[in-house]
Amino acid sequence: KKLEGIHDGAIQITTDYEILTIPVKAVIAVGSLTCFPKHMVLPPSFPGKVVHQSLNIMNSFSQKVKIQQIRSLSEDVRFYYKRLRGNKEDLEPGKKSKIANIYFDPGLQCGDHCYVGLPFLSKSEPKVQPGVAMQEDTWDADWDLHQSLFKGWMGIKENSGHRLSALFEVNTDLQKNILSKITAELSWPSIISSPRHLKFPLTNTNCSSEEEITLENPADVPVYIQFIPLALYSNPSVFVDKLISRFNLSKVAKVDLRTLEFQVFRNSAHPLQSSTGFTEGLSRHSILNLILKPGEKKSVKVKFTPIHNRTVSSLIIIRNNLTVVDAVMVQGQGTTENLRVAGKLPGPGSSLRFKITEALLKDCTDSLKLREPNFTLKRTFKVENTGQLPIHIETIEVSGYSCEGYGFKVVNCQEFALSANASKDIIILFTPDFTASRVIRELKFITTSGSEFVFVLNASLPYHMLATCAEALPRPNWELALYIIISGIMSALFLLVIGTAYLEAQGIWEPFRRRLSFEASNPPFDVGRPFDLRRIVGISSEGNLNTLSCDPGHSRGFCGAGGSSSRTSGGSHKQCGPPVHPHSSHSNRNSADVENVRAKNSSSTSSRTSAQAASKASPLVLDSSAVAQGHAAGRKSKAAKQSQHSSQHHVHS
Structure with missing residues (x-):
């Protein structure tokens, strides 16, 4: 560290003739540049999958270091590097810096002869027919192509060509020949990330069970997938053993080549569609299409719907454009729910007897009736699950009625579950109504899976006691x-x-x-006044009558004096003879009284007078309108005579 820095010096060359001085400037840097990691191991890859890893250099110098060159010392074109965008040329002192990504692309060398990958749809899809089975050469072409690709891969692996390495060199201004070793490995890809053997649990023939297959696209390109049941192939026996051996599938006793009890489906709200017309979903009978984007993971469900009570095994073929063919072994066992009641199987012969004897009906003949009669018969039956599946009883019905009906009643009628080989006691009561000597009804057990077990309830009573016991039945409390x-x-x-x-x-x-x-x-006549015909006849409500001529030969009679003027003009009526009745002074009434009298009912008038007077008075009522029509004279004379006759008769009476 003490020597680190810039140092100046000189070199002097002395000869006989001259002394030559050369200045020298030295820079001393203490540190090193190290690649990280020193040995880079790339993840396994295959044609269609490019792997890479970043190359880092640790700078322990106290100053910046400038990168001058990165190069591969190997001639393998599948290894290459890419500088990062925005990366600086200088390495910061005391830090680890990322300078590039090292890539390995297996497809750069093989071109169109790689051991995986093919244009799957453009070649094989038109051969698939829309019918239930497919043409025989479809599988042959797929299997041959798969075998060819797999054979190429096995050749690479046997020659240890699946492990590759390369050496990269980095040069800087302070340090040269910084080396990093790169190792890559080739592999055979698979789109199945879940186990290849699906084993379904025991499944009722009325139900279905489901298992999942998880798929993952390991490639950098979309993968197109088709799920095809083995039974859709026309001659599957040719390749079944090859498939089992190729994919190391567990050996089963027998593979059913014609079963369609296994169906693949997927609930997709937004199915994808590729530019080639390949669409996700069920394209044909039991054929499911699926598209996996690069790196995408999806799950599909396999539904097992058994038809018979047996074990069945089959294969689900997975066609794809990466490895051509893949397969999954599926195995399931169908069974049925079994239930016994009192050791009897369901059906017409499973009669659960209720026999009511005379001893039970002794209350019918009890004349004292010290207690309320009880005719209910109680029986306990054992319900056994003799099958391999657990049973959950949801409903118990008696001829369509829940828990009770027609005199039968299941006491413990709640839901209950029975595991395999388990049992439970149920209590059934029977109370007869004595309308029949034999009662036969159905007892039905309904499970949550939809199974129904029907048994027969059979009750018998003494025929000769029906009438007696019917009278002894207690009345209902309501x-x-x-x-x-x-x-x-x-x-x-x-x-x-x-x-x-x-x-x-x-x-x-x-x-x-x-x-x-x-x-x-308001009586029609004054009380105490006699019935006066002269008043009725002599007075006209419609107008004044012509003067009646008086008969001088009679001592009693009357004549009407008046003009042709109407009642409103002041016409008057006078009597010609002396009065013949103590109340004759009242005979002179006005026309309004006559109108009131005429308006009354004729029957009321007759009831107030004698029958004789009525018979003589009724024809004396004059029609004023008839008088006005020109018959007045004749009628007046006739009325006068009748009036005189009536007056005489009245006086004599």
Whole structure:
């Protein structure tokens, strides 16, 4: 450190003839430049995947150091470097500085003959038919191409060509030949990041189970993927063993070549579409398309829906434009839920008996009835899960009714679960209504998975005791309350009807009563006055009648004196004979009285007089309008005679 700095000096050369002095300037710097890391190991890569790592230099000098050159000492073009944008040429003293990125691109040397990667869609996609099966040469072409690529990779690996190295040199103004060793490794890529063997749990034939396959794109280019069940190939037996051996899949007893119980699906809200027309989603029957962007990771689900109660294994083929073919082994076991009640399997023959004997019905013949009769029969049954799956009983029904119906009642009717080979006791009560000697109903257990187990409830009763026990049945406890409520409602309705009838009668009677009161206070004739026909006949309400001629031969009679003028012109009527009635002074009434009398009902008038007087008086009422039409003279004379005759008859009476 003491010598560090700029030092000046001189070199002197002395000869016989001359002394030559050369000035010398020396700069002393204490420190070093070291590459970090000294040995750079790049991650595994393959054609289509470029890896890189940053190159750093540690400057221990106390001054800035200027970078002059970075170069590769190897002739392998797959190794190269790139200076960083904005990087300074000087290295700061006492710091580690990033000067460049070292890259390794395996695809630069192989060109079109790399061991992975191909234009998958443009070559193979048109061969796929829209039907259920695919053409035979589709798989043959894929397998041959995959074998060719994999064979190239195995050749590289056997010759140890998959491990590569290079040497990079860095020169500066203070230090030269700063070396860094770079090591790279080639690999065979895979887009499957999850296990290649999917084993599904025990699955009910009415249900489905799901497992996931996780995919990741390790390349720097998009990867197009197709999931195809093995059964869609026309002749899958040719390559099944090759696939199992190639991908080190676990050996199973038998691979089902025709099953479609395994389906691949994915819920994608926004499916991608490439420029080549490849679209994500289900393109054909059971074929799922998927696009993975560079470095992207996605998961797809495989659904297992068993059809039979057996174990089934198959393969899911994954076609892609990176390794051409990949595969996943799938295995699942289908089974069914099994339930027994009282050791009996469900079905028509599984009869759960309820036999009511005469001893149980002894209360029917008990005349004392010291206690309330009880005809309920209680039975306990064992419910067993004899299957391999746990069962969760969700509902218990009796012929469509939950928990109870038709006299049967399940006491512990709550939901419950039974693990494999477990059991539980349930209590069922039967209370007969004595309408039939045999009651047969269904007992149904419904599980959360949708399975239904139907058993038969069979109850029998003594036929000869049905009528006796039906009479002995206790009345329901709500009957008295219902009787009181109905009686109250009917009583209220009766009172309402009576009140309504009274109000209706009042409405009818009130106008009639007022009319009777009015007639009683305003009688049509004066009380105590006799019925006078002469007053009725001699007075005209429409006008003055012509003068009636008096008959001098009669001692009693009357004649009307007056002109042709109307009642309003002051016409008068006079009697010709002497009075024949003590009240004859009242016979001279005005025309208004006559109008009132004529307006009254003829029946009322007749009721107030004798039948004989009415029979003689009725034809004596004159029609004033008829008199005005030219028959006045004849009618006047006739009326005069009838009046005289009536007057005589009245006097004699």
